[in-house]
Amino acid sequence: MSSHPVQAASRRRLLQFLAASPLFAQAALAEGLRPSDPVDWAPRDLDQLIADPKQALDVFDFEPVMKKNVPPAHFGYMATGVDDETTLHANREGFRKFALRPRRLIDVSNIDMRTEIFGAAYDSPIVVAPTGSNRAFHPDAEIAVAKAAKMGNHLQILSTVATTSIEDAIAARGAPVWFQLYTTQRWEVAEGLVKRAQAAGAPAIAVTLDVRTPAKWETFVRLRRTDTRECGSCHGVNDYLSRKPNFAGIDLGGVSSTVVTNLNWDLIKRLRDLVKVKLVLKGILAFEDAKLAADSGIDAIVVSNHGGRVEDSVSATIEVLPEIVDAVAGRIPVLVDSGFRRGSDIVKALAIGAKAVCIGRPYLWGLGAFGEPGVERVLAILRTETRNAMQQLGAPSVQDLTPAMVRRV
Numbered sequence: 001m002s003s004h005p006v007q008a009a010s011r012r013r014l015l016q017f018l019a020a021s022p023l024f025a026q027a028a029l030a031e032g033l034r035p036s037d038p039v040d041w042a043p044r045d046l047d048q049l050i051a052d053p054k055q056a057l058d059v060f061d062f063e064p065v066m067k068k069n070v071p072p073a074h075f076g077y078m079a080t081g082v083d084d085e086t087t088l089h090a091n092r093e094g095f096r097k098f099a100l101r102p103r104r105l106i107d108v109s110n111i112d113m114r115t116e117i118f119g120a121a122y123d124s125p126i127v128v129a130p131t132g133s134n135r136a137f138h139p140d141a142e143i144a145v146a147k148a149a150k151m152g153n154h155l156q157i158l159s160t161v162a163t164t165s166i167e168d169a170i171a172a173r174g175a176p177v178w179f180q181l182y183t184t185q186r187w188e189v190a191e192g193l194v195k196r197a198q199a200a201g202a203p204a205i206a207v208t209l210d211v212r213t214p215a216k217w218e219t220f221v222r223l224r225r226t227d228t229r230e231c232g233s234c235h236g237v238n239d240y241l242s243r244k245p246n247f248a249g250i251d252l253g254g255v256s257s258t259v260v261t262n263l264n265w266d267l268i269k270r271l272r273d274l275v276k277v278k279l280v281l282k283g284i285l286a287f288e289d290a291k292l293a294a295d296s297g298i299d300a301i302v303v304s305n306h307g308g309r310v311e312d313s314v315s316a317t318i319e320v321l322p323e324i325v326d327a328v329a330g331r332i333p334v335l336v337d338s339g340f341r342r343g344s345d346i347v348k349a350l351a352i353g354a355k356a357v358c359i360g361r362p363y364l365w366g367l368g369a370f371g372e373p374g375v376e377r378v379l380a381i382l383r384t385e386t387r388n389a390m391q392q393l394g395a396p397s398v399q400d401l402t403p404a405m406v407r408r409v
Helices: 005-019 022-030 059-069 072-079 086-097 141-152 166-173 187-200 218-225 265-274 287-295 317-328 343-352 361-370 372-393
Strands: 098-100 115-117 120-122 126-128 178-181 204-208 278-284 300-303 334-336 356-359 406-408
Touching (some): 059 072, 059 361, 072 218, 098 343, 098 372, 126 141, 126 372, 141 166, 141 361, 141 372, 178 187, 187 204, 187 265, 204 265, 278 287, 287 300, 287 317, 317 334, 343 356
Parallel strands (some): 204 278, 278 300
Antiparallel strands (some): 098 406
């Protein structure tokens, strides 16, 4: 006779708990039984946070430290996805759908991760993605990020809504920094931002395409409700953009947010005529749009779903990357972001055909946890993991990473 459904469910939960217990696993091994696999022999103890960046074993060690250091509303702004956060989770789950195919008997004594983008050389294909409002996480803000990028010779992309100006970011980086552009609803604002970035020495303008409606950030709102601070003195009504340094001197009449509903191919063509440096489109998820970008004289694209922050129920970027790379057919570089946390994630994208991989939240965890040293350590961990993954794959250089080294499972 079958068990009662409630009893059966309780038994399953008990077995799952025991199977995950190291003590049970040791007893099972002593009895010759096979425990569940993998066994969590060394759980991450969130009550014993790392006290120094050097103690971090992976980038995830920084997030709980950031959560401890940063006010709830600010942490929620960083951590939130949109709606059910399906896309936020899909970005991580997507990597499990691809397996690496290592090649053997290849000398990997020396690993060359150097990457060239638009004629500029970088020591790795890991790019510092644009993220807004970094001063909410640490007083040194994007300056700390730029100095960390300089330390590892990473390409950095600065957000339109950074709390540091493009001029100051380039000075701190000691090299040109790309400028991410929100065009806003008024052409004159976009024009002013482009002219400022070009005058500062930005070699590329990366236009974000996907912020087309106000985001429903439920995690952010729920955490903000737990924040006991009085925020009115810092966050006035309708002054979000005017408080950002890159908008200084630009008339923002009628513009109060980064939401853009009027962005179309005609406006992109107008930007192409205005922009004298490289023009990049960020937020491509459909191979048709990738092909149109290459056909339209765009210099590069970033496959991105904004880290799950603006659209829910869209595909993980790693899942759409193969068809987009095929559609572009090598005519322009393809960069990718959203959900990258491990070196193995990075080499999967590079093997599929991405030119570089952009990292966002992980370096913010480092920034909020320890400032510049935290960002440096996050980037160093990712570089080491990427190098190790290349060695395991049998790829002595980034150019040796090929589609044959990854397969969908």
